[in-house]
Amino acid sequence: MAYEVAVQSFFDSQIDWKRSPASDQNLFPDFVVKKVSELVGFGLQEPEPLDVHTEAGTRLSPQEFHSQLHQNSEELRLIDVRNTFEYDVGHFDGAIDPGMTHTAQWPRFVKDNIQDLRGRTVMLYCTGGIRCEKASAYLRRRLKDLGDSSTPVFQLEGGIHRYLEAFPDGGHFQGANFVFDKRAQMRSGSASVVGRCSECSSPWDTHHGGRVCAVCRALVLVCDACDATSSGEYWCPEHSEMKGIYHHFLDRFSAEELQLQAGALQSCLAKEVGTRKKNRRNTLRKKLMQVEARLAFLTDGAGASPAPPIRRCRACERPYSECPGSCWGFWRHSAAE
Ligand SMILES: [Zn+2]
Ligand SMILES: [Zn+2]
Ligand SMILES: [Zn+2]
DSSP states (O other): OOHHHHHHHTSSSOOOOOOOOOOOOOTTTTTOOOOOOOOOOOOOOOOOOOHHHHHHHHOOOOOHHHTTTTTTTTGGEEOOOOHHHHHHEEEEEOOOOOSSSGGEEEEEEHHHHHHTTSEEEEEEEEESSHHHHHHHHHHHHHHHTOOOOOOOOEETTTTTHHHHOOTTTTTTEEEEEESSSTEEEEEEEOOOOBBTTTTTTOBOOOOOOOOBBBBTBBBBOOOEEEEHHSSSSSOOOOGGGGGOOOOSSOOOOOHHHHHHHHHHHHHHHHHOOOGGGHHHHHHHHHHHHHHHHHHHHTSSSOOSOOOOOOBBBBBOOOOOGOSSSOOSGGGGOOOTO
């Protein structure tokens, strides 16, 4: 409570606090409070900065959101504005996953889908209601660019967090609410498992900090059984075509294997054309250079027949057997630990 009072006076504005029970372990070891110019970065080049106070969608309470979900289902576009790895472990019935690995991809989704959204009832939700503020303001501005100020855009106030408080049995929400601290997830009463292992498709909804995309480090759902027999490298949906081609750790491959990877990377690179693919071309080029450098090292004679290296964690780079699994993002232990 003392903390809430202090933060309240620091920011000099009303704060919508969300509380959730936890054990006495320190959930936020790197916790700091600061004023920032932009929360939820979209990396936008807007001539006028988005003003969430005047441009965000209409905020609905959990009860209002719940009853809105029962109306005109044909005309409803219910969109999950979180990342795919969050959607994967739990989401509202019938929600659209925009396929994002980070928030900055929202503008791309809006651009590709705005014609379908026009004239429908658009409903957005996220973890705690923060991302929706920006996402709805951005969407409404793009609709306005098209002369459309009548498409209703709603957002769930307080996010899934508040909804699960109001509907402890889960209501229309299935599975778990992924959170970025060491609680890892909040479950509804029904607690059905909606996640699937990306390797074997069996029900699985526990993320592990060491099971991440080799390319972008987004969390990938992989069950313990599959992970036990894996090389430890995975690929998110966005980078699925780089499976078996792009690896983070190169020291476990022979010269022959690296030769094949270099060829595959080159043909991958040739397919990625257009301005949108610029980042991806850079990523592929960088990896190709690393593969070629490693090849040169091996064929030099100096690095002949390397000892097979032990499996390491992609996120923390420690030997995998020593990785606590909480090394990813905000789960990370503080350096002192
Ligand atoms: Zn599996
Ligand atoms: Zn990825
Ligand atoms: Zn790790």
